[in-house]
Amino acid sequence: MSESLIFHQHSPLNAETTLQVLCQHLITPIEHAFHRNHGELLSQEAVPKRISFSCAAKLLPFAVANRTFELDDFAEEEKTLVAVLECAGNRRSEMSLDEAKSEGLQWGPGTICNVEWQGTPLRSILLELLPAEAIASTEWARDLHLHIISAQSDEGGAFAASLPLNEILSHDCPALLAHAANGAPLPRPHGPRAVLPGKIGARWVKWVSELRISNLPSDAEPMEDDYKIILPPHGDVQAADEQREKLLSAAEPIMRLGVGSAIASPNDRDRVTSGIVARGYAVPTGGRPINRVEMLAVPDDPASTIEEIRDAAAARPASEWQRCDSETSPAAPRELGGATWGWTLWSAALVLPAQSGDHTFALVVRASTNTEEQEKTSAFNLRGFGNRSWPVVRGLELLDKAA
Ligand SMILES: Nc1nc2c(c(=O)[nH]1)N[C@H]1C(S)=C(S)[C@@H](COP(=O)(O)O)O[C@H]1N2
Numbered sequence: 310m311s312e313s314l315i316f317h318q319h320s321p322l323n324a325e326t327t328l329q330v331l332c333q334h335l336i337t338p339i340e341h342a343f344h345r346n347h348g349e350l351l352s353q354e355a356v357p358k359r360i361s362f363s364c365a366a367k368l369l370p371f372a373v374a375n376r377t378f379e380l381d382d383f384a385e386e387e388k389t390l391v392a393v394l395e396c397a398g399n400r401r402s403e404m405s406l407d408e409a410k411s412e413g414l415q416w417g418p419g420t421i422c423n424v425e426w427q428g429t430p431l432r433s434i435l436l437e438l439l440p441a442e443a444i445a446s447t448e449w450a451r452d453l454h455l456h457i458i459s460a461q462s463d464e465g466g467a468f469a470a471s472l473p474l475n476e477i478l479s480h481d482c483p484a485l486l487a488h489a490a491n492g493a494p495l496p497r498p499h500g501p502r503a504v505l506p507g508k509i510g511a512r513w514v515k516w517v518s519e520l521r522i523s524n525l526p527s528d529a530e531p532m533e534d535d536y537k538i539i540l541p542p543h544g545d546v547q548a549a550d551e552q553r554e555k556l557l558s559a560a561e562p563i564m565r566l567g568v569g570s571a572i573a574s575p576n577d578r579d580r581v582t583s584g585i586v587a588r589g590y591a592v593p594t595g596g597r598p599i600n601r602v603e604m605l606a607v608p609d610d611p612a613s614t615i616e617e618i619r620d621a622a623a624a625r626p627a628s629e630w631q632r633c634d635s636e637t638s639p640a641a642p643r644e645l646g647g648a649t650w651g652w653t654l655w656s657a658a659l660v661l662p663a664q665s666g667d668h669t670f671a672l673v674v675r676a677s678t679n680t681e682e683q684e685k686t687s688a689f690n691l692r693g694f695g696n697r698s699w700p701v702v703r704g705l706e707l708l709d710k711a712a
């Protein structure tokens with residue numbers, strides 16, 4: 310495995326990509342992509358060859374046969390699209406409340422990749438599997454769910470996710486069952502995998518062995534007992550832990566996240582000169598491309614909290630924020646809705662504020678689409694999901710302060 314990866318666990322395999330490597334490529338070479346596994350990888354022999362499709366007959370106003378298929382059966386329907394795959398735990402290590410750390414593997418900002426996925430749209434697969442009368446009007450699909458179930462399971466049962474069936478059947482749905490990435494077969498034994506642009510990584514089920522139409526959402530562990538936001542009531546982390554079951558069952562499964570971003574360079578405590586180039590990534594949301602990434606250097610004081618730094622930056626007029634250059638991913642083909650699901654790489658020459666005295670700076674970044682801004686601070690939650698906070702680099706020391 311390459312040096313681009315930082316291992317958090319070898320068994321099961323959990324590793325993130327260094328940002329230095331990640332931000333060198335608009336499209337992430339697959340050998341550098343992160344690995345996130347709740348259980349052991351399936352052996353090549355255990356990778357499902359055929360996928361079963363089923364539906365409880367009484368749910369539908371027409372007859373539908375349960376059957377099996379392979380992705381090859383629908384090869385002529387194949388499409389490609391660029392989309393970010395991001396674990397909901399990305400940037401978890403930056404999330405803490407007073408002395409409390411969020412739980413789980415302490416991921417940095419590298420559980421993310423931007424890949425050109427190739428496969429068959431889930432919508433096309435369903436249109437092939439369902440009778441013609443089902444397609445004329447999809448009113449029947451209201452309140453039904455498509456379960457995407459893996460051949461891989463651990464103590465928690467089979468890994469699975471579900472989406473509202475209506476969403477999958479809509480004309481602009483970009484979801485695929487993919488078998489290839491960046492023009493080559495998925496090199497890692499991930500079998501057919503769900504590619505669900507705009508949804509958190511946990512829904513991108515690997516080793517898909519079953520599609521099932523149900524009247525209920527999936528009750529698999531990743532949908533019901535994990536990947537939910539548990540906020541500590543009145544900031545009391547221990548109370549949240551004690552009430553975990555109740556808080557979990559009251560919370561909805563996380564499906565999508567807002568605008569995100571991260572700074573790849575410079576790093577904390579780097580010695581810099583004005584004019585060096587800062588760079589990083591920004592993640593779109595809702596299929597709308599990132600249209601603005603802004604950066605601001607503010608004086609840093611080791612005694613201040615990261616929140617105080619963000620507040621100081623937020624208090625600066627918009628005109629002081631520097632607009633970054635950016636390179637944006639291609640939009641999806643029109644047959645898949647034409648939206649933008651890939652990330653933007655941004656860069657900008659560092660302009661340090663000219664005030665006297667200060668020579669230690671922090672760098673703050675914020676991104677937005679034309680309808681949604683990156684949130685300044687994401688709320689601390691027990692499991693450390695969905696950290697979209699403005700990224701901050703601290704303690705930059707200015708070398709050319711005499712200039
Ligand atoms: N079968 C199965 N699918 C899975 C997982 C898993 O553990 N088992 N992990 C999910 C999570 S949490 C993420 S973030 C992505 C990671 O995909 P990757 O390993 O290709 O990076 O796959 C998802 N699909």
Ligand SMILES: [Mo]
Pocket residue numbers: 345395396397398510511
């Ligand atoms: Mo994940």
